[in-house]
Structures are given as C-alpha cells and as structure tokens.
Amino acid sequence: MxxxxxxxxxxxxxxxxxxxxxxxxxxxxxxxxxxxxxxxxxxxxxxxxxxxxxxxxxxxxxxxxxxxxxxxxxGLQKEAEEFGRFIADQGAEQCGFCNPGMIMNAIALFRETADPTDEEIRRYLAGNLCRCSGYEGQLRGIHEFMKYKKEGGASWAK
Structure with missing residues (x-):
C-alpha cells in the first residue's frame, strides 16, 4: 500500500x-x-x-x-528545547525516558489552553508513564514555563 x-x-x-x-x-x-x-x-x-x-x-x-x-x-526542536529546560530545572527528567511523550503532551497543552488549571495539566499528562519523578516536577516545570510565557518568553507560543 x-x-x-x-x-x-x-x-x-x-x-x-x-x-x-x-x-x-x-x-x-x-x-x-x-x-x-x-x-x-x-x-x-x-x-x-x-x-x-x-x-x-x-x-x-x-x-x-x-x-x-x-x-x-x-520537528518541534525549538518548542521542545525551550520547554525542556524548565522540566530539567525542576529535576523532573531523572532518567529522561518519558520526556519525549511528556514534552509532546505539554506542547499540546500550551497550544490549546492559555491558562490551564492543575487539573487540566494533570489531565494532559495522565497518559504518560513516569516511574522516577512522581509528576510533581513536571507540574512545577509547567507552572514555571507558563510564568515565563506570560512575562514575554516563549517566542513560539501563541
């Protein structure tokens, strides 16, 4: 085919x-x-x-x-790299195996939701298995990144 x-x-x-x-x-x-x-x-x-x-x-x-x-x-290097720094800064990439899926879903979240609640963030990340971090580092990283976006960072973000 x-x-x-x-x-x-x-x-x-x-x-x-x-x-x-x-x-x-x-x-x-x-x-x-x-x-x-x-x-x-x-x-x-x-x-x-x-x-x-x-x-x-x-x-x-x-x-x-x-x-x-x-x-x-x-294909999303700029978006992934910019956000990935925030995950790393929060110690949420211990082994790094889950990072690609987490980052893809976080990018989807940022594209679709301007100011997500913790519940919305958790819903976007719910299907991502992470055995190392307990997800709190990812949650903190997302909050820090959103703060950065609001302050004029993240040139790719809407």
Whole structure:
C-alpha cells in the first residue's frame, strides 16, 4: 500500500505493509524520540502530533496517516528545547525516558489552553508513564514555563 505522509515537514511516499503502525513508520524514518514502552496505549512514550493533535502512534496504523501531517520532537526542536529546560530545572527528567511523550503532551497543552488549571495539566499528562519523578516536577516545570510565557518568553507560543 502506497502512502504519502508529511513527516516533520518532509513529504515521504512509501510502499508500506497494511499492518505497519505509525510508530514503526516514524522510527524507520529516524524519529528516535518516539519510543514504545508498552504497545498497549498506556505509557504515552509514542506520542506524536497527527494534524496538530497528540495521538499514540503505537495505536494508529500508518495507513491512517496517508495524506496527513505528522510531527515528532525532531520537528518541534525549538518548542521542545525551550520547554525542556524548565522540566530539567525542576529535576523532573531523572532518567529522561518519558520526556519525549511528556514534552509532546505539554506542547499540546500550551497550544490549546492559555491558562490551564492543575487539573487540566494533570489531565494532559495522565497518559504518560513516569516511574522516577512522581509528576510533581513536571507540574512545577509547567507552572514555571507558563510564568515565563506570560512575562514575554516563549517566542513560539501563541
């Protein structure tokens, strides 16, 4: 089956098997920030943006992304790097394994919600498994980043 997918701004046309997941597709094209920790949609490590919405790429067939736009952290470097500093400053990246999924969902939060409550933040991060930090560091990092945005930082943010 031939698909054409815009991956991080680059159009890729490829013959794929019908059962190939979007996770497998992006990994085969060098997007190693996308990880798979469970294959059951429970960890959030495989989060990518499909047409600007976060999806779990282990649960989406690559064929469903035909003609669509897919973004990973590799394509969102400026946003990811700027916010990632705030997570690191709060000690919330102990092993770092969960960071790509956390950052993808935090970016979705920032794009969709101007001034989220703690409950909204927790809802966005709920599907991200982190065994090291207990999530409080991520919550503090998000609050610090939002304060930074309000003070005129984060040139990419709306």
């Amino acid at each position: 031939i698909v054409t997918i815009s991956l991080n701004g680059k159009k890729i046309t490829e013959d794929i098997s019908a059962d190939m997941t979007l996770y497998q597709f992006v990994r085969e094209h060098g997007c190693y920030s996308v990880k798979c920790g469970c294959e059951t949609t429970n960890c959030g490590l495989c989060t990518v943006f499909l047409n600007d919405k976060p999806v779990l790429s282990c649960a989406v067939l690559a064929a469903r992304a035909d003609g669509q736009k897919v973004e990973t952290l590799e």
